[in-house]
Amino acid sequence: LESCDVLIVGGGSAGIATAASLLRRRPGLDVRIVEPSEHHYYQPGWTMVGAGVFTPERTRRRTEDLIPQGAQWVRGSVAAFDPIHDRVELTDGRWIGYRMLVAAPGLKLDWGAIPGLAETLGRNNVTSNYGYETAPYTWKLVQAMQSGRAIFTQPPMPIKCAGAPQKAMYLSANLWRDHGRNDIEIEFHNAGPVLFGVKDYVPALMEYVRKYRIDLNFGSKLVAVDGPARTATFAVTNADGEVSQVRREFDFLHVCPPQTAPDFIRESPLAAESGWIEVDDATLRHKRFENVFGLGDACSAPNAKTAAAARKQAPVVAENILSLLDGQPIRAVYDGYGSCPLTVERGKIVLAEFGYGGKLLPSFPKWMLDGTKPTRLAWHLKAQALPEIYWLGMLRGREWLAGPHHIEPAPQLRPAVA
Ligand code: FAD
Incomplete structure (x- = not known):
């Protein structure tokens, strides 16, 4: 042997x-x-x-x-x-x-767990930054989109880089709003109950949600995609724990796949x-x-x-x-350290750095870089x-x-x- x-x-x-x-x-x-x-x-x-x-x-x-x-x-x-x-x-x-x-x-990125997704990924305005082949398609679609409904999805935890689904959304929204494309409706459908798992970062993110006029949907899990018909189906759990199916038409769909x-x-x-x-x-x-x-x-x-x-x-x-x-x-x-640079706009990042139990573990002193606020320095860190x-x-x-x-x-x- x-x-x-x-x-x-x-x-x-x-x-x-x-x-x-x-x-x-x-x-x-x-x-x-x-x-x-x-x-x-x-x-x-x-x-x-x-x-x-x-x-x-x-x-x-x-x-x-x-x-x-x-x-x-x-x-x-x-x-x-x-x-x-x-x-x-x-x-x-x-x-x-x-x-x-x-x-x-x-x-494992479990694309196959969502009926209709694998067949249409990279076509019919369905994209994902979770793939080398499809991330460039996101950019192509974002530039082309002028009006209509853009949907971004997030599956149940755990996933790699839990902030990535919303990073894609903020950067896209930033371009659309800057170009005055105000007819684009933006929806976030998150299977989980919160915007980000460590609460210290949520206020800064919520400011961008408001600024970009994003419609937040929690407990809303993508369960099927029909690319040619441009529809996405969600299993939505209400406050009483009842689940119903909701179908939404889309003109742009960014999917973060379920992960195991x-x-x-x-x-x-x-x-x-x-x-x-x-x-x-x-x-x-x-x-x-x-x-x-x-x-x-x-x-x-x-x-x-x-x-x-x-x-x-x-x-x-x-x-x-x-x-x-x-x-x-x-x-x-x-110590459980992990980091998620949340790209809230082109040129600014909310730099989440934390360990086990959501304990903040910043790499920089606060006067230099406060990770709970959007900063240019954090963008340069990520980009360069x-x-x-x-x-x-x-x-x-x-x-x-x-x-x-x-x-x-x-x-x-x-x-x-x-
Ligand atoms: P990987 O880097 O995925 O490597 C696993 C390797 O194992 C692969 O090369 C694969 O080919 C190999 N392998 C698989 N099966 C077998 C087998 N049977 N036998 C032998 N080898 C096998 N992280 C950050 O820190 N910051 C970020 O901003 C960030 N953003 C992200 C954005 C996106 C869109 C994505 C997808 C990820 C992001 N991540 C980020 C997460 C980061 O990329 C992963 O957490 C990291 O790559 C994990 O490393 P790994 O070695 O465990 O897995």
Whole structure:
């Protein structure tokens, strides 16, 4: 059996960052990354593609060029896990063994869960920033739209970058209102009960909702799309919990698809009841398999599923894996940090940064950048700095560029409480 020190499943944001963090700390470690895709995507850039700020090409690089020096790329897909015997099976029938396993395969965009959606996506004025192919179509439609009804949808939580459905809406509305296209009616249909999960950011967002004259609908879940007929059907739950079906005609529909753990994870021994990889929220170690870690969108930790979270999780996983390989107790902990730059208008962002329990974790002092208010500085961060921090910092394991992580002192070194 082919075997290695650390096997990483998934070469996305979390997988590449973990490999880089491991090899920065310990060059010479035998690290392998199983990844099927020729290309790696900077998905946070797709919001900007949908608003004509970035070209799609800016958000895509060849996987080959991103595999950290010293790591080996295994081109393929994992089909099944056998954590009892420390090995995984690939879809082509190969088996690979490991001393430590890192599972970071991202999540599944479940387009097929909404009848009629997959067939019409990218046509009939139905678009989504949740895809490399369709984000440019959003921009095309936004420019062309002169009047009629524009609908933006948000599925039940958890989803990756929970703010992305409304980011698309604000940037589109900003252009339409600036161009005096006041005949465009804008509706937001959110399956959930609130505009944003951390309440400190809601007042700033509500100002834009009013300014753009957006009709907010909560408890309204997209359940079917008929592209040629330009109709969307919603299951609407009222205050008494009764559900009724409402059909709306549209001239523009931006869909955020329902999201789940990937099938091969849900069906594996690594899955929690919820389907996500069952990890400890702080150490990111699997709750039942000692030499398995999970991070990124696929793990069960209740943080905001973002690349920003993966940026903070990767060094924690790297530290803990090296401790285990050295026979030491694990000590690095993750505080739940995630970030969602809410693009409320072209040139301004409400920069949500928070950890477990909705605790605000700003990266900047308030006088410099108050994340609960729209600021130009946060826009420059998103438009100029963050892509570079991603490619050159996070994916290369340069943690001084990517922000600090937290290591708890070993229990025996902790000062006694007076
Ligand atoms: P991914 O980066 O999705 O990578 C998963 C990888 O696993 C993929 O390369 C895939 O090919 C691979 N894989 C899948 N199945 C297998 C298998 N069977 N075997 C091996 N490999 C497999 N985050 C932010 O921080 N800020 C933002 O502003 C932001 N905006 C966003 C806007 C949009 C429209 C979207 C879609 C996302 C946004 N995100 C944002 C979220 C961010 O992109 C994700 O949270 C992040 O990419 C998660 O990293 P990951 O490695 O877990 O998953």
